Amino acid sequence: MVGREAFSELNGSFLAFVEYDDDAIIATDPARTWQCFYADTPDGRVFGTNPQRVLSAIPSTEVDTRGLLEYVHMGVVVDERTVFTRLKCIPFDGYITASGAGTLxxxxxxxxxxxxxxxVDELASRLERAIKRRTIYPGRHGLLLSGGYDSRAIVAQHPDIDVCYTLGAPKHPEVKAARSIANQYGADHETLIVDENYLNVDEETIEYTLGTRESIHIHHAGCDDKIDVDTIFHGLFFDTFLRGHFLPRNVVNLFGNKFPLKGLESDPNVTEVLSSKFVYHPACDHVFPECYDEFDTSLGFIDDVIQEQLDKWSDRYDNVYNSISLIGIQNQPTLPFHFELSDNYIESFVAADAELIDWHLKTPPEKRNTKTMKQAIRKLDPNIFRHRPPDRPYHSHRKNQIEKFLRRKLPLIEPFSAPWPDLQAQYAENELDHKLFPGYPCIHKLPVRVKLRINDITTWMNAAVDNNVLTPNDVLCPPERLLTDS
Known part of the structure; x- marks a missing residue:
């Protein structure tokens, strides 16, 4: 009998339910790109991908204040925890049964x-096979294409991408570069023009956070009516698995700016690296001591959370760099991007291919970088960089960073910019302090990203328990014991 090892034979982004005789098991893919929630009730265990439906089976539940604080300070609720004590997530690389839970x-x-x-050779061949496996999906094929490296690998290898979509202003250099890339490979191109819907705070969008991630990464949600395809492709997680997104690069600080050197930081502080990747804001520290007596600062709280995870998963990593990658991937903030797409299209999650995850696990951290990936995809197509990313005009990473610095400092030269709106400016233009937090002047002083998180989780939790028991102040500074009736 193969038993639970059979799940190792599956490929891609999945959540599998298997029933055999009187036993049943639910398992995730290795990277837990799908969430499954469960709770134990007097009538037995209930489970589902919609945590609000699972909560509806629980007569009453207590708010998990630690989970709530994780959400506000890091944008994620870590590991198997949620913001409710009796609601749990399926373990990372794991499974649940009728009465237990475990890991593979x-x-x-x-x-x-x-x-x-x-x-390089392994990555090139595995990318080629991963994309080819997904060319059989039905209907009209679309790709969310930027001017960078990740998504262009898909359009270069997929023979039947019908249309590429780029979010931004039509005349922005990155949109122009993406248009040129699409034309290079015979695909149509359309610009998803950003407007007031870019900063989406609707309950229908926040629902895709599942109460464990922030909604800011669902930046395409306001453009769904403009995307006319059956199957959608994207480059999500390419930077995570193939280019070392969570890894601390070696830099030198000069004149208040960071310049890259070769290799990885020699002695990284794991908490500082991950808190930065999760977008922790030090401005929270001035309110934190009033809310949680156990720690002096919010960074102290985050350090406790991360150290707990490092101890729990210590048998899965062999060095400090892989420990950082593991905790980052387990709690990847960008998953709502995937959840929203998969609910509206047939979604192809190329980076979740089993061979690419295996490459990530077999390749040392110093080789998981943009240079390796560029060499690999150049093997697939020597002309893939005919149109370079506008903010990376050179093959040298160091030269690109120097030009970015000079553009920021020199007058009369436009600095590189993202093709989408400035977050703070759009928040102010939409008067969201007034709309989201009337009567909460203390929240108005917080960073925009934190305010959006507070609105996300307040909106989600009140929708989940079908009443407005939580206020923004409760989220920012949760009381010791807070009960809700589902």
């Missing part, structure tokens, strides 16, 4: 012998 052993760092595993 598919996501464990185990670097391969470099004499037998060529990182």
């Amino acid at each position: 052993s598919r996501f464990v760092y185990d670097p391969a012998d470099p004499d037998e595993f060529d990182y």
